[in-house]
Amino acid sequence: MGKQWLLGSLLGLAMVLPGTVVLAQTEAQAETEDAxxxxxxxxxxxxxxxxxxxxxxxxxxxxxERPKDEYAINAIANMEYYIERDRLAxxxxxxxxLQARLNLAAETKDWVCVTATVDELIPYAEGLEKERLTGYRSQLIGVLESRTDIEFWSTVCSPDQPLI
Known part of the structure; x- marks a missing residue:
């Protein structure tokens, strides 16, 4: 009993001595800090x-763990920026x-590949560019139906030909 009382008294004194900095944390506070x-x-x-x-x-x-913490808020904003930057890149x-493949396919008159590539590009386009691609796609239907340059079809977009 004597040692426990002395230890308890010393701990109590350490918390109240003037001029000492005391970090009296509860276990929950320490866990929050650690987390x-x-x-x-x-x-x-x-x-x-x-x-x-x-x-x-x-x-x-x-x-x-620390709502409104400036460091965490700034770090989150930075990560969201980097994620969006990488997504756009x-x-x-x-x-x-796709544009490089489209150019090569058009140069080689591979109209099947041109059409497929335009179809892949349309979802990325906006505004006038989307309208232009959609109009071009409509023109390609006529070329495909006429079977123009059929001997060159599916050479650029073939599975054996890697994307540029």
């Missing part, structure tokens, strides 16, 4: 590995590949 810190650290690790989706998940977990790369 926040762990989530933020994981987020930074994944962000450095360019795994922005996983980083975003972890930064959102950190924000759940991937779309642009796909469009560039």
């Amino acid at each position: 926040y810190t762990n989530a933020m650290n994981l987020g930074y690790t994944y962000a450095n590995e360019f795994d922005y989706q996983t980083a975003l998940v972890n930064f959102r977990r950190a924000l759940e 991937a779309i642009q790369a796909e469009v560039d590949t």
